[in-house]
Amino acid sequence: MNFEVKNIYAGLVTMAIIFTIYAVVVAQMYGEGRFEGPEGNALLAKAILALMLGGVLVHILVAILTNIVLAIIARDPKPSFVVDERDKLIELRGLRVSYYVFGAGFVTAIAVMALGAGVFWVFNLLLASCAVSTLVEAVVRLACYRRGF
């Protein structure tokens, strides 16, 4: 398993952790009615910022742990950190597909807004499309590594 594949798995684990925490916390706060009114928008913005910063920190931690654990399992004292031209091409292919998915999510969010939905739903739809596009990107990249590229 090369460095990029490990990173893709680390990214998936990060996404699962961070979005689960976000969904649980935000759903609880939504149930308490804390996102209503102008202060609610500021609170939502803070929650999204926390999600982004938390995502970066969790990803770094998970990536380090994944590389250490997989190096121990594979009994490889000198794991490779090389990223080459094929990795970059696979990354580009994954990104291209993820842009389409995110674009569709963005248009859906705008359409939902045009139908009268509030800021809370629009921003959460954008976040959801971001999560789905990242998931699709990971699946496309893993498929390229498995099937050959």
Place this chain on the structure above:
Amino acid sequence: MAKGKVENIIRRLRFEHGEMTQKELAELVGVTRQTIVAIEKAKYAPSLELAFLIARVFKHPLEEVFSYTPP
């Protein structure tokens, strides 16, 4: 655009060069072992620069190491 196939004799050349491993070749040309595996199986067509680097390792002309089959 239909894709042709870029085939090669890297596997044979590795064995003729002291049974060089895929990992050793990968380190010499600066790519991952998985990329060498993909090139050997003709699943990935390397860039021109990488193809030249591989040919240079074996001290063979590029067209001897790689061959192109049009679609």
